[in-house]
Amino acid sequence: MKKLLLGNEALAQGAIDTGISGVYAYPGTPSTEITEYIQNSKIAQELNIHSKWSVNEKTAMEAALGMSYAGKRVLTVMKHVGLNVAADVFMNMAVSGINGGLVVVVADDPSMHSSQNEQDSRNYGKFAMIPIFEPTNQQEAYDITTYAFYLSEQLALPIMIRMVTRLSHSRAAINIGKRNTQNTIKLSKNPHQFQLIPMHARNRYQHLVGIQSDIRENSENSYFNKFIEGPNTSMGIIAAGIAFNYLMENFENDSCPYPILKISQYPLPKRQVKKLFDKCKKILVLEDGAPFIEELIADYFDENKKVIGRLTGHLNRVGELNPDNIAEALGFERTFANKIPKIVTPRPPELCVGCAHRDLFDAINQLKTENTKQQVFGDIGCYALGSLPPYESINTLIDMGASITMAKGASDAGIHPSIAIIGDSTFTHSGMTGLLDAVIENTPITVIISDNSAVAMTGAQDSAASGRLINICKGIGVDKDHLKVITPLHKKLDENIDVIRNEINYKGVSIVISQRPCVQLSKEKKDQLKKLKQVAIN
């Protein structure tokens, strides 16, 4: 059966067909559609596959490990910076190993289309010493996923699949295989496997180090790594994942004259790399993201510059690869290209018309005229667009949750007013713990939770904070006299400014919940939220 699917959807379909019992994830571009596809899949619903969003990537990955502990197959999904949040469990579960097949999908964002950095998750996979897969196209996204679960159970290790934005968000028709049944509950035979106290952890770690040669051997013989012979050995090419497509695009009728080593599984197949290295005068390395392979094989001592790529300036060091920059690296001359006419101006993204964040920023900006020392610590979400004109309301934007903790540090340093602005979902993701730090010391900060009751930036998924924010803040220990709720509307501007002004003048922890649903939400959803709000007040 042929089906037209996004790279992300092909991967999700692969996971369903391999018999997963659950997916655990927090939304983040470019990974979001993987989980959404499973949520919307009728078959997944019939099979009772767990697919509700988790509050963050760490809780997601830990729950996935729990499902694997029970012997079932499970997928956990995040974007590259999300893996930083889950890094604790990620590193440790490589040591404990898994029981039911566990696949970690990480979608990297070279060129930073909607991210703060373009870190390359292959580094994390290598760090944890587990196998990594990197699909070349939509069909491989499907095939690799189904295979990764088998390999995970065979090696009793978590497996990483690294996606990149371009493959995640591009469609093609793929062949779908037959569906497997889910595993039944079956516990590990080793009672100490998941007990990482030092005496057991040392054994487990020794085991992980001990099976590295098996892991490499599997990669040496991988169906997904291909050595393609070519007559012109003046250059050999290593092309990883989607870079292989951009390479082939430069040659009519698949007629690349150079030998190619296509890489879709790591650790690097040493023998195959050596074969290419011995055969060819130069080695061009094509990989999206960091110079991960290039660094490994060029190391410090490639004085003849036999290995070329991003480190040597033959390709752009940052940003995505594409058929054009690869053409240049191959030495092809650009034959024809129009320029963008000078009259074309940039059109950056902006907050939606009618968005509640707009009214909140109006209030914050007006207070800036009163408090020239005012600093606003921002966070990750739609409201990050408040750092752009016309608002320019936010001074920082580092990672999820950093608004509250950075405001605390700045306040400790003597900055006042020190204001944190954080979204409702980001607050439950990583803001709550930082708030506790501030509450313990009653640090003079004002936290504005811009509650639009959705994970709006990634497409308005359900927010775990909905209907719970007030109680969470009270529970963490915020003084109820300094816990205010406002409705960000133009007609209430003066009233809202008064509330925020009073709270920033208070020399302790204060919270203003600025509450109005995301304009992208359906009427049905908004009605649901109204009911939740009533429950919270009662």
Added chain:
Amino acid sequence: MKRNIILAGVGGQGILTIAAILDTATINSNLNIKQSEVHGMSQRGGAVQSHVRISDKEIFSDLIPEGKADIIISVEPMELLRYLPFLKKDGFLITDSNPFKNINNYPELEDLYKEIKMHKNSILIDAKEIAKEIGNSKATNIVLLGAAASLLPLSNDSLQNAIKTLFERKGERIINKNLEAYEKGKEIASVMAS
């Protein structure tokens, strides 16, 4: 046979609907397709584009190389020009003439039109007005698809069927309005070409 098409516009203007119609028509014609699209941050009033590649052979790259696009279809005149480096020497430009002004330094319309008309294969139409006349201003994108139809490697039937499939859930009336928008677009393009 290979056709590279770039769809351009601003987030929310319906370029992914055009892409979806092309996807469906291509699959039903037993041809290969790759279609990349923009998700996430850029969608909010920012510039968006989709690369659609249709071929009877294997398609490798998800992105169209520079200078290899056969057609650029845009729902807004400035966004058309943003992707000019991708246009083939004898490639076609098709755009709606109505600007989407959500920035305060939007260029003079006359300058944009002049720039577009410098290209010999350019079709500049008031698709929005045509869609309004039909009674569905939302169908602006479909008028433009119609204007591009004769340049696509897809039959009239397959495109019409794809429109029917895509708007199926919205009922008979919406399907017919969109089919009408498609026909009008075709008509105008053929008048302009003759």
